[in-house]
Amino acid sequence: MVPLNDWLLFAAAALFVAVTPGPNMVYLLSRSLCQGRRAGVISLLGVVVGFLAHMFAAAVGLTALFMAVPLAYELLKWAGAAYLLYLAWQAVKPGARSPFEAQDLPADPPRKLFLMGFFTNLLNPKIAVFYLSIFPQFVSPAHGSVFAQSVQLGLTQIVVSFCVNLSIVLSAATLALWFARSPRWLAAQRYVMGTVLAALAVRLAMEQRRTA
Template identity: 70%
Template sequence: MIPLHDMLIFIAAALLMVLTPGPNMIYLISRSICQGRRAGVTSLVGVVAGFFVHLFAAAIGLTAVFMAVPVAYEVLKWVGALYLMWLAWQALKPGARSPFEAQQLPPDSSRKLILMGFLTSALNPKIAVFYLSVFPQFISPEHGSVFIQSIILGLTQISVSFSVNLLIALFASGIAAWFVHNPLWLATQRYFMGFVLAGLAVRLLLEQRQTA
């Protein structure tokens, strides 16, 4: 199955992905600040459900691609590296927005919170691109079933995202207030995240050249 070294790198990539600003994080933070922790956690249920849409779509699609068009594997790996570079730029570019700048949202019922969380996640282009471009970099037909590897990686990504987003939903107000009073730490976090993402992208590109 997937080597431990590759799995640890994937976990790091999944962690960086969930920590970069995106629709899911902004929605959960805004909902938690505007309607309370319970609403944030309820919304998270819908977000996690949306992840499974991406998971099974990627698992089925990548299995078919790897079997039908082997060269597509290398193409997707390059796209994944470029995607990581794009995420790095989003963190490093001047005027990058902090995810802790909450949007004002009206109170909603639990049913609507779950539905909106699901739609935000299922239609999130950041998650879709991650599953379609970063996943292939950690999957190899030599390590067994592509479908099983995809499921394992998907469940790992979901576990990482759930853990981080749960903490964010529970402590959004306190975290946002702390960053307001400590803007230097917010900038430091952005730059650290950006350079790590860029480093991961360079590593993946160099690895491709070595194995080509």
């Protein structure tokens, strides 16, 4: 299994990725504001199923990759660090868009809400890159089954993201109003997020390759 220190660091990375603006957050916030909490929760369940699809695809792929090309870790390590730096820049760049700028969406039936949440996440490049570039930094054949470690990390990421997004769904109207009235806090939050993501990127780039 993944060592505790690595697991905690991964959970922190998953948290900061979850709170950065992206298609899932914008869609869930917009849906909750336009159609209510129930619609937001149904959409979120679809998002969770999309996460499961990403997780199993990454777990199977990483297992095959570590068995066939152990040195691929180095390439994925730098890809992961670059991705975190990209997210850090997205958080602090001039004119960065707040995820609390909701879109106007029409009312949809429950089945469509679920499917929209599923496909929004399944086709979300932010999540795909996260699974493919960040996972390998915390997986090592020396700690047992690569597949089992990937599932452990995937479930951690899903739980973290679910909690963040559920909080957004349940308090969408309050959050949108509060952030609209607190632009300075929102700007400060972006810079704190960017700093932490950049620090994680540096830490991952300095990590030594793990061997069996």
